[in-house]
Structures are given as C-alpha cells and as structure tokens.
Amino acid sequence: MKLDRVISVSNDKIIYRDSNKCIKTFISGYSKADVLNEALNMSRIEETGLKTPKLLEVTTIDGKWAIITEYIRGKTLTRLMEEEPDKKDEYLELFTDIHISVHKTSCPELAPIKDGMNRKIICCELDANTRYELFARLEEMPRHNKLCHGDFNPDNIVISDTGETYILDWSRATRGNASADAARTYLLFWMRGDISGAQKYLDMFCAKTETDKEYVMSWMPLVAAAQSVKCNDKEKEFLLSWTKNNK
Ligand SMILES: Nc1ncnc2c1ncn2[C@@H]1O[C@H](COP(=O)(O)OP(=O)(O)O)[C@@H](O)[C@H]1O
Ligand SMILES: [Mg+2]
Known part of the structure; x- marks a missing residue:
C-alpha cells in the first residue's frame, strides 16, 4: 500500500489514494468501535443499492486503523x-x-x-x-x-x-x-x-x-x-x- 498521495486531512483522519483504492486512516487512539461502526454502516448502505464506494478492507497500517474502499475518480x-x-x-x-x-x-x-x-x-x-x-x-x-x-x-x-x-x-x-x-x-x-x-x-x-x-x-x-x-x-x-x- 503506497501512502504518498494525500487527498484529505482533518484533525483525526488522513485520506490517501493508491491507484484505484482510497485509504482512510484514523489517528492513534481513535475509537476502534467507531471505525468498525463506520465500516459496518458502509457495508449496509452498499446493500441498499445506493451508489457509494465499495468497502474493500478494514485493517491496521503502522498500528492505525484504516478503511479501504474503491477510489472514485x-x-x-x-x-x-x-x-x-x-x-x-x-x-x-x-x-x-x-x-x-x-x-x-x-x-x-x-x-x-x-x-x-x-x-x-x-x-x-x-x-x-x-x-x-x-x-x-x-x-x-x-x-x-x-x-x-x-x-x-x-x-x-x-x-x-x-x-x-x-x-x-x-x-x-x-x-x-x-x-x-x-x-x-x-x-x-x-x-x-x-x-x-x-x-x-x-x-x-x-x-x-x-x-x-x-x-x-x-x-x-x-x-x-x-x-x-x-x-x-x-x-x-x-x-x-x-x-x-x-x-
Ligand atoms: N472513495 C473515495 N473516492 C474519492 N474520493 C474520496 C473517497 N473517500 C473520500 N474521498 C475524498 O476525501 C474527502 C474526505 O472523506 P470522508 O470519508 O468524507 O472523510 P471525513 O470523515 O474526513 O469527512 C471527501 O470529501 C472526498 O473528497
Ligand atoms: Mg466527509
């Protein structure tokens, strides 16, 4: 995973693009439950048929939680x-x-x-x-x-x-x-x-x-x-x- 193309920065998140993937990383200490809840919500929304980037993975990168979705050009x-x-x-x-x-x-x-x-x-x-x-x-x-x-x-x-x-x-x-x-x-x-x-x-x-x-x-x-x-x-x-x- 290449984290060299930042597309958005906020107080508690940095979002990167790596070719056709979007990687949303959360700062250390960000609630694990909140990360998992966000990913769960995303997967539920996908099932409704609304257009939303597909969830690909929930993982950790250097100890920080990350949600990986498809990148929408x-x-x-x-x-x-x-x-x-x-x-x-x-x-x-x-x-x-x-x-x-x-x-x-x-x-x-x-x-x-x-x-x-x-x-x-x-x-x-x-x-x-x-x-x-x-x-x-x-x-x-x-x-x-x-x-x-x-x-x-x-x-x-x-x-x-x-x-x-x-x-x-x-x-x-x-x-x-x-x-x-x-x-x-x-x-x-x-x-x-x-x-x-x-x-x-x-x-x-x-x-x-x-x-x-x-x-x-x-x-x-x-x-x-x-x-x-x-x-x-x-x-x-x-x-x-x-x-x-x-x-
Ligand atoms: N899957 C994606 N494809 C393309 N751009 C994205 C994607 N996810 C996020 N972005 C860009 O990053 C910004 C912040 O992402 P978002 O998930 O809304 O995080 P935040 O919780 O910081 O608002 C969006 O406004 C958009 O510009
Ligand atoms: Mg947003």
Missing part, C-alpha cells in the same frame, strides 16, 4: 460549486434531490436517530432544565424509519468522471426522521458560512417533500444540542446558540 459537489459558481443553484438542486433519494431508502439495521440524540443531549453543555426540556421534546417528535445520512454536505458527494453520483462518509448514518437530517444539513451550511446555501437548500427540501418549514425548524434546537457534543469550541458556541434562540 471525479469531483465533490463542493469543488464543482466552487469551479462553476454560475451553476451553484443547479448543483444545490441536485444535492437536494440526492438527499431526498437517501430518505426514500430503507436500512432497518441501522440504529434509530433518536437513541444517539438522546445520549448526546444528556451530556451536552447546557443546564439541566434545558437538557430536560429538549429531552422531553425529542420524545414527542414523530418516530420515522428513513435512512438518514447524518453528515449530508457537498463534501460528501462525488460526481464521477462518468457522471455517476456517489455518496460518501456514512459514519453517522441512522434511521429516523428525514426532517432531522435536513435540519442537520441546514446547520452544516451555516457552519461553513454559506447562509444563502442553507436557506436555498431548506426551501428546496421543503418544496420538494411538501414539508412545512416550521416543522424542520422545530428540529433545529434538538439537532444542534446533540451535535454540539463532538465539535470544536467555535462550532459548539454556534450550535448552542441555536438551542437557546429557537425554542
């Missing part, structure tokens, strides 16, 4: 939007359509979205009353069984050189309410500083799925509180502000 939607700003709205519509196609997919083996959200809300940095309120509100929200990506943003969509659409990065996949997943995507656009993208995405999502925007907004404090648990200080401050202003 192409460009992410983020890159396409940057390269062709005139076509940004077109790409946003494609992005929204792909998200809706995810929600039309069923993957019953995945964990329910509410389980993880409950666990995270309990330990987020909010006072006990607010946590209890959010906890009670989450209990009342409708329980659905749609496939939710959990980190649906334009970095995680690759359009291949042959024009096929691949969805990557299933580490946070669950089953549950599509509006919670849409709320998460809205917040992800905000966190990238793309507020007009967030609004356009949400408008399109609501129009295409005939969902009341207020309903998606009602998920926002719950999703923000849950998401504030594993992130940096700046993101935490932003997410916790959503839990206070939008009750």
